[in-house]
Amino acid sequence: MENEEIPDQLQQVIRVAQGFYSRKDRAHDFEHALRVREWGKKLALEEGADVTVIELAALLHDIGRSGTVEKTHAESSASLAVNILHKTGYAEDIILRVKEAIVSHSREAGHEPNTLEAKILYDADKLDFVGAIGLGRLFTLAGVEGWPLVGENSCETFYQEKICGYQKHLFTKAAMVYFKPMFLYMEGFWQELNAERLKISLSGQASSV
Ligand SMILES: [Fe+2]
Numbered sequence: 769m770e771n772e773e774i775p776d777q778l779q780q781v782i783r784v785a786q787g788f789y790s791r792k793d794r795a796h797d798f799e800h801a802l803r804v805r806e807w808g809k810k811l812a813l814e815e816g817a818d819v820t821v822i823e824l825a826a827l828l829h830d831i832g833r834s835g836t837v838e839k840t841h842a843e844s845s846a847s848l849a850v851n852i853l854h855k856t857g858y859a860e861d862i863i864l865r866v867k868e869a870i871v872s873h874s875r876e877a878g879h880e881p882n883t884l885e886a887k888i889l890y891d892a893d894k895l896d897f898v899g900a901i902g903l904g905r906l907f908t909l910a911g912v913e914g915w916p917l918v919g920e921n922s923c924e925t926f927y928q929e930k931i932c933g934y935q936k937h938l939f940t941k942a943a944m945v946y947f948k949p950m951f952l953y954m955e956g957f958w959q960e961l962n963a964e965r966l967k968i969s970l971s972g973q974a975s976s977v
């Protein structure tokens with residue numbers, strides 16, 4: 769990665785993006801954007817999509833987050849991205865395609881990913897919420913949001929309501945293949961966690977007899 773020749777325009781975008789992400793929660797930091805970029809490039813190559821559009825969209829897709837879970841961050845990230853890409857001199861058609869991808873990477877604001885690049889950004893973002901990295905991000909987010917491990921409005925409900933839902937809503941075949949084993953790893957984690965909780969509650973009952 770370090771030895772790759774990075775064009776000046778892209779370097780400028782990376783620098784600006786880094787500044788935005790330094791103010792975000794750790795589940796949505798610059799490292800998240802970099803991992804989404806790598807997933808995005810991998811999916812773009814496998815699905816035959818435009819790598820430049822995916823790369824720019826991935827780097828900028830969460831810059832508009834306020835630091836908490838909210839519904840319109842995709843729209844604010846898209847407008848900020850348009851300004852940054854204009855200032856760095858990208859062509860209008862690239863800017864429009866990046867905007868389209870960013871605006872629909874989260875379906876909470878009601879935008880569906882329609883272009884191949886938008887579908888790939890959506891899938892790449894979800895691939896960063898499964899597996900060991902996904903668990904790490906979930907607990908990091910829980911620290912910001914104040915979620916308990918289990919119970920109402922918890923890490924477990926976020927997993928069940930959001931992350932479990934992603935597997936039914938991925939758009940590309942390539943992402944489905946990568947998603948499956950990482951999702952099974954997460955499933956195993958929750959099974960183990962619930963087995964441990966059961967063990968504690970059973971031993972508690974035994975000692976109180
Ligand atoms: Fe996002």
Ligand SMILES: [Fe+2]
Nearest residue numbers: 800829830893
């Ligand atoms: Fe994201």
